Amino acid sequence: MMAAGAPRAAVVALRRRRRGRVATLAGVGAMLALACVLSVSLGTRSVGWADIGAGLLGRTDTMAQAVVAVRVPRTLLACLAGAALGLAGAVMQGITRNPLADPGILGVNAGAAMAVVIGIAWFGMATLSAFIWTAILGAGAAACFVYVIGSLGPGGATPLKMALAGAATTIATSSFTVAILLPRNDIAGGVRSWQVGGVGGAAFDAMLPCLPVLAAGLVLCLMSARGLNLLAMGDDAAAGLGAGIARTRALAALGAVLLCGATTAICGPIGFVGLVVPHLCRLLVGVDHRWLLPFSALTGAILLILSDVAGRIVARPSEMDVGIVTAFLGAPVFIWIVRRRRVRDL
Amino acid sequence: MTRLAAEGLSAGYGQTPILRDLTLKVPTGAITAIVGANACGKSTLLRCMSRLLRPSAGRVVLDGRPVQGIPTRALARELGMLPQSPIAPDGITVADLVSHGRHPHQGPLSRWTAADDAAVATALEATRIVDLADRDVDQLSGGQRQRVWIAMALAQETDVLLLDEPTTFLDIAHQVEILDLLVDLNQSRGTTIVMVLHDLNLAARYADHLIAVRAGRVHAAGHPDTVLTEDTVRQVFGVACRILPDPTSGRPMMLPLGRHRTTADPSHRKDAP
Ligand SMILES: Nc1ncnc2c1ncn2[C@@H]1O[C@H](COP(=O)(O)OP(=O)(O)OP(=O)(O)O)[C@@H](O)[C@H]1O
Ligand SMILES: [Mg+2]
Numbered sequence: 001m002m003a004a005g006a007p008r009a010a011v012v013a014l015r016r017r018r019r020g021r022v023a024t025l026a027g028v029g030a031m032l033a034l035a036c037v038l039s040v041s042l043g044t045r046s047v048g049w050a051d052i053g054a055g056l057l058g059r060t061d062t063m064a065q066a067v068v069a070v071r072v073p074r075t076l077l078a079c080l081a082g083a084a085l086g087l088a089g090a091v092m093q094g095i096t097r098n099p100l101a102d103p104g105i106l107g108v109n110a111g112a113a114m115a116v117v118i119g120i121a122w123f124g125m126a127t128l129s130a131f132i133w134t135a136i137l138g139a140g141a142a143a144c145f146v147y148v149i150g151s152l153g154p155g156g157a158t159p160l161k162m163a164l165a166g167a168a169t170t171i172a173t174s175s176f177t178v179a180i181l182l183p184r185n186d187i188a189g190g191v192r193s194w195q196v197g198g199v200g201g202a203a204f205d206a207m208l209p210c211l212p213v214l215a216a217g218l219v220l221c222l223m224s225a226r227g228l229n230l231l232a233m234g235d236d237a238a239a240g241l242g243a244g245i246a247r248t249r250a251l252a253a254l255g256a257v258l259l260c261g262a263t264t265a266i267c268g269p270i271g272f273v274g275l276v277v278p279h280l281c282r283l284l285v286g287v288d289h290r291w292l293l294p295f296s297a298l299t300g301a302i303l304l305i306l307s308d309v310a311g312r313i314v315a316r317p318s319e320m321d322v323g324i325v326t327a328f329l330g331a332p333v334f335i336w337i338v339r340r341r342r343v344r345d346l
Numbered sequence: 347m348t349r350l351a352a353e354g355l356s357a358g359y360g361q362t363p364i365l366r367d368l369t370l371k372v373p374t375g376a377i378t379a380i381v382g383a384n385a386c387g388k389s390t391l392l393r394c395m396s397r398l399l400r401p402s403a404g405r406v407v408l409d410g411r412p413v414q415g416i417p418t419r420a421l422a423r424e425l426g427m428l429p430q431s432p433i434a435p436d437g438i439t440v441a442d443l444v445s446h447g448r449h450p451h452q453g454p455l456s457r458w459t460a461a462d463d464a465a466v467a468t469a470l471e472a473t474r475i476v477d478l479a480d481r482d483v484d485q486l487s488g489g490q491r492q493r494v495w496i497a498m499a500l501a502q503e504t505d506v507l508l509l510d511e512p513t514t515f516l517d518i519a520h521q522v523e524i525l526d527l528l529v530d531l532n533q534s535r536g537t538t539i540v541m542v543l544h545d546l547n548l549a550a551r552y553a554d555h556l557i558a559v560r561a562g563r564v565h566a567a568g569h570p571d572t573v574l575t576e577d578t579v580r581q582v583f584g585v586a587c588r589i590l591p592d593p594t595s596g597r598p599m600m601l602p603l604g605r606h607r608t609t610a611d612p613s614h615r616k617d618a619p
Pocket of ligand 1: 359364382384385386387388
């Protein structure tokens with residue numbers, strides 16, 4: 001063994017790895033700032049730098065400044081929703097040890113959406129905080145349901161079974177939602193545009209009640225990072241290293257459900273962000289959840305902001321909802337993940 | 347002197363009992379090898395001892411306390427366990443996996459320290475995988491991967507280490523190297539080691555204490571000289587054998603006898619083609 005003074009080769013290797021990740025973190029942070037600038041300046045109507053500055057200060061004298069004043073909350077909402085979905089996706093993939101886990105694929109967003117529609121149609125729900133809590137309840141119920149169904153039978157909760165259970169649940173809840181809406185022309189229009197998933201109608205006061213819920217979800221998820229690292233090695237090895245398996249899973253799942261529920265309540269169900277982002281981040285920073293989770297949040301925010309910008313540009317002079325853009329991006333990635341892995345694993 | 351013991355242990359999965367009223371004592375500061383036929387319950391026993399499986403009757407005692415009552419993290423600082431087929435997370439590097447061994451030593455908010463770095467580095471060096479530190483675990487050979495898992499267990503720095511078939515997948519050189527490494531650990535830190543081995547000769551040579559398990563019960567336990575006998579091997583494995591003294595260690599050495607090739611081979615002559 002070497003003297004204490006000389007840094008050992010193994011220690012040097014450990015430290016080098018950490019420095020690389022810090023550099024990547026700075027790069028992703030810069031990209032997020034750039035995405036925000038693009039989101040405020042690009043769209044169906046282009047605006048100049050002077051207008052952006054004025055609009056950010058709250059002035060709405062010219063048309064362009066008014067446009068900026070609308071785009072700022074929109075950008076913020078895309079940022080929050082993207083971060084929440086990216087983080088929730090990474091956490092769900094960790095809890096279920098399933099590369100296909102995603103709030104959309106596992107039916108969590110659809111469950112939240114159904115709960116909200118039931119609340120509106122049957123109970124005349126109208127306040128935003130009621131939407132949020134109903135959505136969280138629906139998301140939690142769907143998550144439990146899919147997990148139980150996916151774990152039935154031999155082999156436990158395999159990725160493929162979970163994805164199938166989630167897909168079935170999504171279809172079932174969506175048809176049920178349609179059935180509820182069919183005789184209700186009074187609410188159908190509003191609900192349908194919400195159901196596509198979008199950040200277009202963002203307003204600061206509508207986001208406010210979500211913030212504490214999102215914050216709670218964020219804290220729960222980030223706190224479970226180490227536990228998720230251990231869960232990835234199988235329950236036996238994780239327990240052998242002192243992880244509380246059931247507690248880690250429950251807390252992390254609660255965090256993910258809070259994030260998905262709150263996001264779905266304001267934006268509607270947005271799919272594929274939670275699927276794509278963690279895979280991208282694993283390529284960037286590896287599988288350590290202490291890095292993966294914050295990166296997934298940042299990257300999710302970037303992806304959703306850029307998707308929203310793209311939706312505004314491609315369909316000029318009209319706009320395409322961000323939920324449609326993410327579906328276009330996500331579907332090929334889903335296929336890539338399934339193809340990349342050996343069938344045995346799925 | 348015993349810190350770890352099983353008392354009247356019964357356990358199983360669902361309705362089928364696998365362990366039946368099993369009692370054993372693990373000698374502290376010694377190397378214990380557990381041998382037995384496939385599916386006799388060796389892994390189940392180790393899982394009970396490390397509290398991964400709750401026994402249906404009886405208990406496992408560590409330092410006089412039932413392990414069921416010890417908090418998970420505290421237990422993980424005392425007792426390490428390497429399962430038979432652990433899963434390496436997709437895309438994890440060797441250094442990251444071995445670093446997980448430090449988990450029980452870290453509080454929920456405490457930072458990674460120089461002591462953690464040192465423990466990981468020592469484990470990487472002891473298992474000779476420093477050069478692999480940046481590689482992906484799923485790109486390693488079976489034997490390299492096995493050494494990574496052992497390094498993780500070493501980084502945990504526990505006084506008691508349970509290993510389920512640590513030498514599977516290893517070539518003979520690496521088998522001997524791992525066993526030598528465990529003896530080093532036992533001698534330098536006084537680590538109590540319990541391992542499941544399938545190679546009876548290596549078990550007899552490296553273990554201070556040998557436990558033969560048959561159908562969920564301890565069939566024989568004690569010094570390898572007294573446990574590894576022709577009778578035990580026949581009763582535990584259903585195989586006839588000859589026991590000879592190992593010319594290097596003096597420990598018993600087992601030669602299995604099958605149905606064929608049990609007499610001097612006539613073709614084994616110098617003038618044979
Ligand atoms: N998770 C499980 N669920 C149900 N039965 C199990 C489970 N694990 C093991 N068994 C059964 O328990 C019995 C004992 O298994 P165990 O793994 O303890 O055997 P072992 O002695 O370690 O065998 P090997 O030498 O092959 O590793 C076997 O019959 C096995 O089928
Ligand atoms: Mg076994």
